[in-house]
Structure formats: structure tokens, C-alpha cells
Amino acid sequence: MRKEVQVNVQQLVFRISGCLSVLLALLLASAIVSAQEPAPGADSGCRTLVVTGNPEYPPWLWSRKDGTLDGAAAQLLREALAGSEWEPVFKAVPTWARAQAETRLGRADMIAGAFITDERQTWMDYIHPQIVDLPNVVFVRKGVYFPFNTWSDLVPYRGATLLNNSFGQEFDSYAKNHLRLEGVSSVEQAFGMLRQSRVDYVVFELFQGNILLETLGWEHDVEPLPNPINAEGLYFTVSRASPCNSGKLKAWLRQRIQQLVMEGRPKALADHYTSVWHEKGHD
Structure with missing residues (x-):
């Protein structure tokens, strides 16, 4: 009886040792694969x-x-x-x-x-x-001007600009809290609304706005006010x-x-x- 118990114990130890060996092998393989994989944010072979x-x-x-x-x-x-x-x-x-x-x-x-x-x-x-x-400016209908020296001068008026466009963190925050500035899908649409008197002004970058107005043939209808919002x-x-x-x-x-x-x-x-x-x- 004692001999049978010793044999069974030896077999159990052998089996456990075998399982541990397999487990260690799997862990080692996993570690090798993980080491070969790029970390988050790595190049990943991107070309x-x-x-x-x-x-x-x-x-x-x-x-x-x-x-x-x-x-x-x-x-x-x-x-x-x-x-x-x-x-x-x-x-x-x-x-x-x-x-x-x-x-x-x-x-x-x-x-x-x-x-x-x-x-x-x-x-x-x-x-x-x-x-x-890049300077950001206020575009208005030619001949329909209003004084603009500070952002608060825009408060009484309705404006439009490109949807999800930014003019700097500080102005974006001010516009969200104080201005009636509508975002639309295209700059052409914003300038069209201005020409049709649906809004009083458009906020956009100076050079890009002027070029688009020339392309549309609207440069004689719309122009920027002299003072920029910011750069x-x-x-x-x-x-x-x-x-x-x-x-x-x-x-x-x-x-x-x-x-x-x-x-x-x-x-x-x-x-x-x-x-x-x-x-x-x-x-």
C-alpha cells in the first residue's frame, strides 16, 4: 500500500512538472510575440x-x-x-x-x-x-459697414462662418458664448448668405476669403473690414x-x-x- 502511494505521488509530480513546462513554454512564446508587436502609437511599418x-x-x-x-x-x-x-x-x-x-x-x-x-x-x-x-477678418457687404474694433462690436449682428472652423481658442469661446455666429457647410454658402442679406457678416481668413470671392466673381459685392479679429x-x-x-x-x-x-x-x-x-x- 505504501509503495502504491509513493508511485501515485511520483506520477502526480511528473504530470504537474509536465504541465508547468508546457505553461512556461506558452508564456515564453507569448512574450516573444508581444515583444515583436509594436506598442500603441508606434510606426507599425507605416510608409x-x-x-x-x-x-x-x-x-x-x-x-x-x-x-x-x-x-x-x-x-x-x-x-x-x-x-x-x-x-x-x-x-x-x-x-x-x-x-x-x-x-x-x-x-x-x-x-x-x-x-x-x-x-x-x-x-x-x-x-x-x-x-x-494667418489673419482672420470680418467680411461685410460692400457699402454696408459697421464699426469693428473689438469682438463685442459683433454682438448686435448675425454672422456666418465655415462649420467646425476655428479662429483660435479664445475667439471660439467668445463666439460660442456671446455671438450669433452660424456654421455652414461651405464658405461659398456663407458668402452667399451675406450677399442675400441673410447675415450681416462672415468670419473667415483674409487671404483665403479674398481668393474665393474673386473666383466666385463676388469681389465687388463683399469686402473685409480693416481690423482683423486676430492672427x-x-x-x-x-x-x-x-x-x-x-x-x-x-x-x-x-x-x-x-x-x-x-x-x-x-x-x-x-x-x-x-x-x-x-x-x-x-x-
């Missing part, structure tokens, strides 16, 4: 960057009939990524609001031109420095939901953008693409 942005933003960005984007910001990003392991592919979407939604979900990896807000910084990383500082920096951004978002990519972009800004490339490209827009537009 193609899907880039989107505001499709109505000449000379910096605009949509083409083939579904791509063109403009100074697109070319600047191409130059920033030249010689790197990443290649940008520019994807146009119908509206600026849609471009932001696509980027927030990680369906687009980057935005080629965005102002900073606290809310946007929760879902995308900004590449410093800014590529340009905000325009940045490249990387979606936090993108598998391409990595320290390596952002470090490359920061270095190259800084160099290109110091060389004056943003202004040179803006001048060039202003001419391109007037010559070719959406072709």
Missing part, C-alpha cells in the same frame, strides 16, 4: 500617409476633380517628407468638418493645415513650428488614432518644417499657388 484637409482653402489647399488635394500646404508637406521613408497621399473630402472627422477616427493620418484648439489637441498632435500665421498659426497635424503616429515621424517633420520655414518656403509656395489657383482652379 504611406493619407493626408486630408480643408477642401476650400486656396492657396494652401483645395480639392481637385480627381479627388486629390493641391495647394501650397500639400507641396510643403511633400518637400518636408522628401528623402524620408514616408510618402503622402492627398485625399479630398467634401467638407472641412468631414476632414476633421476622418482624421479623428484615424481614416486619415494627417491634416495639412489646422489652427490649434484645446479640443483638437485631444485627438491629434501638432507639428511645431507653424507653417504660417493664428496654421500647423500640420498627425492623428492620434493613426497607426503612422510615431515619435520618429513627428521628429522628422519638426526638423524639416523648421528648416523650410527658415528658408521662406511657405510664403514662396503661397505666392506660386495663388497664381496656380487663378489659372487652373479646380482642374
